[in-house]
Amino acid sequence: MNFWVNIFSAGVSNGTALLFATMGELLAERSGVMNLGVEGMMLMGAVTAYGTAYATGDPWIGLLAGMIAGGALSLLHAFVVITLRADQVVSGLALTFLGIGLSLVLGEGLASATGVPTIPAFSIPVLSQIPFVGPIFFENKSALVYFGYILTPAVWFYIYRTRAGLHLRAIGEYPAAADSLGINVYAWRYLYVFVGGIMAGLAGGALSLSISPGWFSEFTTSGFGWIAIALVIFAQWDPVRAAIGSYLFGSLRRFTLDMQGVQQVFGVANPFFYDRNLQFFLEMLPYALTVIVLIVGSRAAIRKRIGAPAALGIPYVRGERGLS
């Protein structure tokens, strides 16, 4: 049983980084702007946070710098797709390349940095004593993990229960109608893309300063940014589903590691323990599961006729005929 507790406990930590990136992308996509550059923004956030924490000795300043770096990159995307109306897919890919390349250039030599402070971790006094739930959610967790617990309901409340959230949905579904009611579509889209960038930067900083401290070039994120984008689709743009997905995928990450260390699973001999070469199939698992999750998400979206915000990916041009 300890085996599973360990996996889910690590999963909640891993999943927190995914959660930040997923929530940010979810907000941006809800406003109608798809940003495929999450991986690039996360890496920039990770390298900036780590480098700044190394230079200043304060992990919180590092985290802040990482958020700013992610946000700054996202503004580039916002300018190109909102103001210049370029293709969101291509711009997002460009942002990925730019973020990866720039972070590798900036992170040159950072891999050998030592004594970089990390975000403090602590346990919640009473809650951590609850069996199973305590060790998984409340024992020796980074402060950022607890922030994640607050973030999910907050985003849900914002989207579904506030006026600004209503406007957010309107901008993503039918920007012309929103505009006619005096909502500044351009400004809000800029804001949500920026928020998405800040969250991706936070996700990167959470990785390099807390969850798996260090700078390991592009392996710092190893595809987390792309998994976040897939999770948004799987979650059908709903923050609660996004959070569950994030924690599950975080657990999967740890599962693939732990599976190589035990002799028996479910009472049978563990093939991954006896044949080391099979580990590559374990490593494929998160990516394969992302594809499966996408298939399930897409099918459900078609069946229930819910899905992407109607204006997702379409530049808004004031005065032109909007969506039918």
Place this chain on the structure above:
Amino acid sequence: MARVIEPSPQTKAPSWHFPLSVNLEPRLDSPRWLPWATTIGSVILALLITALILLWVGADPVRTFRAIYLAAFGNAYVISDTLVKATPLILTSLACLLAFRMRLWNIGAEGQFFLGAWGATLVIEAVLGKDASAWVFIPLMLLFGFLLGALWGLIPGLLKARFGVNEIITTLMLNYIAVYWVAFWVFGAWSERGFQMTPQFPRAAWLPRLTDFSAILPAFSGILLHLGFVIAMLAVALVWYLLERTRFGYEIRLIGDNPNAARYAGVNIAMMTVVVFMLSGGLAGVAGMAEVTGVVHRLQDRISPGYGFTAIIIAWLAKLNPWAVVPVAILFGGLLIGSREIQPSGLARMIQGILLFTLISSEVLNRYHIRVTRAR
């Protein structure tokens, strides 16, 4: 689709206003030279930005660029090396180009490249064995490279056509899976004495190189350019013909430009999605085959410095024109060769990212007049 939205006096848009307002007016007449002028302009701008970043991190941009140029185009040997690097780039770029023309975002050329390389190796390891003539080896390896790449393209193609699954994510995830798949074989069943590589291919399975003819023409000695470059050039001609001179190509372009018109015209979009994805994957697979049989001569887990990703930029820089892919791929091959020995290591990728950005930003100049006026 529309939802009822109440007017709202309480929340306002962020109150800060940019002092100037930028208006974009669609161009009705666009001179022919304009797209190429903006392309060249954006390349120059990208190099300037790169230079600034290099200055910022304390490097000398002039010396860096000069070193890259000399290492890539300085003499006949390095030019040959550059063309060798351009070969997989041309093929993977064609793969991207074909899909992008239909607005199918195949970001999976990298994975299809790995599967193609694996397919070529499969011919030696499991189909023909070590003893066959080059006349049997090379066509069969080409076929297997194409088929395995096409198979890797079939998966996202089917998922897109059947379930409407976002192909960007699926192709990306399949890249990771392809790399682990190749790793599984080269670390395990096909490993040479426990090293993470297969034994070297038999000589008959090597694509002929110019240096192999140095007995006849001594000047070719040491020139490593191989048959794969010819295959790549043939593929360029083939893709051009397919796109511009056949009904199939017309339908690809029609779907890309106006999917609704294509649907009304009776084009089977689902079918086209699957077929184009397979062709695209097949081209990338041939790139992988050419790389292992022409350069590496064995299968390893590290055979690509990201050809499949660079290909996306090349295809875009070439404005999705098959012939334009050739010079652009050669320039990028030079960038890869030239930045090999240069620190910091992410430089080539950073330049690529900046370039793609200046490029898509410059496209606004082709489509719109820009007027800057004072905001209200």
